[in-house]
Amino acid sequence: MKVLSVVGARPQLVKLAPVSDDMSNTDHTHVLVHTGQHYDAEMSDVFFSGLGIPDPDVHLGVGSGSHGAQTGSMLTALEPIIDSQRPDWVLVYGDTNSTIAATLAAVKLHVPVAHLEAGLRSFNRRMPEEHNRVLTDHAADLLLAPTETAMKHLATEGLAERSVLVGDVMVDVCLKVRDAVRASGEAPHDLPTGIDPSEPYLVATLHRPDNTDDRDRLAALVEALAALPVPVALLAHPRLVNRAAAHGIELQQGAIQVGRPLPYGGLIAATVHSRGVVTDSGGLQKEAFLLGRPCTTIRPETEWVETLEGGWNVLAPDPHLMGDTWAGVATRPAPQTDIGAPYGVGKAAQTTIDVLASRCS
Structure with a gap:
């Protein structure tokens, strides 16, 4: 064949x-x-x-x-x-x-x-x-x-x-890399300057056009991330960097520590050691679920509806409307429910x- x-x-x-x-x-x-x-x-x-x-x-x-x-x-x-x-x-x-x-x-x-x-x-x-x-x-x-x-x-x-x-198939590679990360016992490498892997932090990514193309929306999302009560490792996709520059928005502010996108192994290591994830990525919200980390998805919907069960993933699309609640959702503790094996x-x-x-x- x-x-x-x-x-x-x-x-x-x-x-x-x-x-x-x-x-x-x-x-x-x-x-x-x-x-x-x-x-x-x-x-x-x-x-x-x-x-x-x-x-x-x-x-x-x-x-x-x-x-x-x-x-x-x-x-x-x-x-x-x-x-x-x-x-x-x-x-x-x-x-x-x-x-x-x-x-x-x-x-x-x-x-x-x-x-x-x-x-x-x-x-x-x-x-x-x-x-x-x-x-x-x-x-x-x-x-x-x-x-x-x-x-x-x-x-x-x-x-x-x-x-x-x-x-x-993403389960195949995610579990394999997760096991290697755990076996090594090493702290994640290449986190943004200002992120201490021994202290609580969040991993964040943001790249979808609906979140980055409109200046007011992107500014509100950055402001909401900056106001979170724990450091945020923002792994900045080239699209985010370009759109923020075009809009005149400074990404490095408040809780946000800006870094580069990580290789897959680095991303899994960063997520395993994190308190949770904030993202608009389809893949990362599912990886957070597989790795037992709570996720806040900055979208009104998700293709991976199984991640919503048990509160592992929460949709929080609008920082304008959610106010202080958005920070609570982003930094909530991991649920105690079994994720099962839906994937x-x-x-x-x-x-x-x-x-x-x-x-x-």
Whole structure:
């Protein structure tokens, strides 16, 4: 079996890592294409080295741009690669522009597409990710769902016959890295200056357009983070840095200590040692859940609804309305409820490979 994986952004590299690792232990051929959607070394290169992913066979170097321009450039570049490789499966991950571009290129060439992390829904059509994931699911030939909730969404949309529950590949890598962090006994490295890992602190990330594009909203969110009663390690995504500079907003203020995005192992270590997480990231809110850390999600909804059960994740989208309560939500203690295993037990990558092999035509 030949599988051609297409990735382009930081979250996809995390999902790719366990698939790549398990594929290396088989006789299957795995071709890796990196679109270059995330072209910053801190958002891409360190994930290859840190997670043991082989260098991509093809790097398109697409870079940034508007959604249309970026997706169009990827589509143009991917078509001849897929046509020449003619894999048994084009495997796409998540919900980025790389995901939809690879899906469109493959289906037009009549090459089967499998979508890993299918069936997630925020039901927020303002999110570009929501368009990408819905369109990908309806175009793909095989839908590899991470949860029972995702399976229900796919069935509601008439896609049950193409859907298989495989679990969440991010659990595979998160638990592996967590165990290594705990075994080392070391404090996290590369935290922002001013964060003492032996004292309580929060990990924060912020990057979504709905939170960063409007100056007043971003200013209010920064002000709310700055007013929290414990230090905040703000791991600043390039988008946040750029938008804050354009808006004339100083990120380093009050409780906030600004640092760079961390390699995956560093992020897991920082989260394990933290008191909790404040984020608008899809991946980090789930990782906080898996690591037993309370999370405050700065969004009105979440695709990972299972994290809301037991109070592990709380939606707190508007600092204007929540006032002092926002600080209370952000710094609450960890719940005592058992998280269970709604995302699987760390075998999703191998299950994915087995399903792909069993369905080769």
